[in-house]
Amino acid sequence: MRPSARELIEGVVVALERDVAPQVADRWAASALRSAVQLLNHLAVRVESEAALLIEDNADARAVLARVAARLGSSADSAALRTVIDAALRSAEPPPHDTVRLDAANEVLQGVIDRVLRERPALAEPDVIHDELRAYLRRRLEREHPLCFPVFTGAPF
């Protein structure tokens, strides 16, 4: 469809900044407008990249967790963690058009990664697991970067 969602959002931003903002004298209204424009600028990027980003991140997180599971020792702590990782890896990946379910799946994977990080000191080969997870977190931040920068570095209200 043309205009695309991104083109529509960018058009709304231009209209708000060019035609509406100069007419807004009230401080509270002007602030709400600044916030709205910032959120729209974020959405303009997110609307086209969110699904791809989630698919890529979920695949990456799954691969990392599979490698972590292979390195877990046989202690009781590791067994509990392995069960959680296995459950996350067994869950089916949502269809690529369904960003809501992709996001829900991503939150589950983040929860498992978070738990591994919190329990890492007690695991076998903690440094290898740590390096693996650190590298993943760097890749994730890099993927998310265009969604947040420079959009959210401006005045938030």
Added chain:
Amino acid sequence: MEKARLESYLAARLGEPLVIASLAQAFPGLSRETWLVRIRGPGGSAGGERGLVVRVDAPGGPFVPVPLEFEWRVYERLRRTAVPVARPLWFDAAPEVSEGRALFVRELVEGSTLLTGLAEATPAAARRRRAVAFEHAEKLAQVHRVDWHALGFDEFMPNPGSARDAPRRELEHWSTIWYELRGRAFPVVTEALHWFEAHVPPAAPCVCLCKGQNGVGEEIWRDDKIVALCDWELAHLGDPCHDLALSQGMLKLWDREEIIAHYEAQAGFALPHANLSYYIVWNAFMSLLVLHNGLKPFLNRQNLRLPRATLGFGKVKVYEHLLGTILDMDLEEAADYILEGQPNPYHSRKVAGG
């Protein structure tokens, strides 16, 4: 807040008939609303006018996960000291006038939170920046010299026990709160908390009453002097370095070492450089925690003001990236990196944190 209802409420609480001459909400009031009220007593003459400040929880709750009553208690005790604060009048846990949101009332202190002209590129403005930075350092030192035990601050604030334990206790305290309040997993923040564990200072120079949020925009100024220290919701007992690090760019107003030396002369103790660096980085985590907490009322539709999303989601993302970047840095590198992203208080544009 509706004027007629507030008029009745204030009259009932003060036990005298009154009219509200003016009512204005301080901008932006995102975490808690601050209402500036001018009232006239019987007869309504302008000569009998006085000012009150009504501080109210925002719909859905504040950003800072600390109840308003906590801040009220700080005011109540500080009023018994020489620290300049507005006179607190009363706390009300759930009055009808604010639809059940907690409020407290204090006297209005005349002045401004802004220092107009401080940014000018003139020798006079430069001299003002030095004077303002020194004034701020003196008032912080005054807070840090408060005998908090004698005044009973440890009756409602966690007491870290000793200067040696203070930094680690604070890390443990806020880590626990973070894991309780976060709405989802943040693996980067979990890693950052491991980083803080590895870099936490071995001791504080002493255990002080710390103000929390402080700096130009937080206090009431008149003729470049602080006439009232406001916003005590993050007050705590701990390392005084935390306050200097949280001074929202005050250390950039003038030569940083000169400001710190002035503070140390006033306070009577030295600030370890590493502690300052640690708390500069720690404040990035604290900002993330507070802003993330402020997103909850937006998500459950109790408070749909858009800055709840730009701050609670957008700025949190920025802080998450900042914390992700410092994970491979040593303490000094990390502090320099975080400081670079902080605004100067005399610059109008805010960069991170709002």
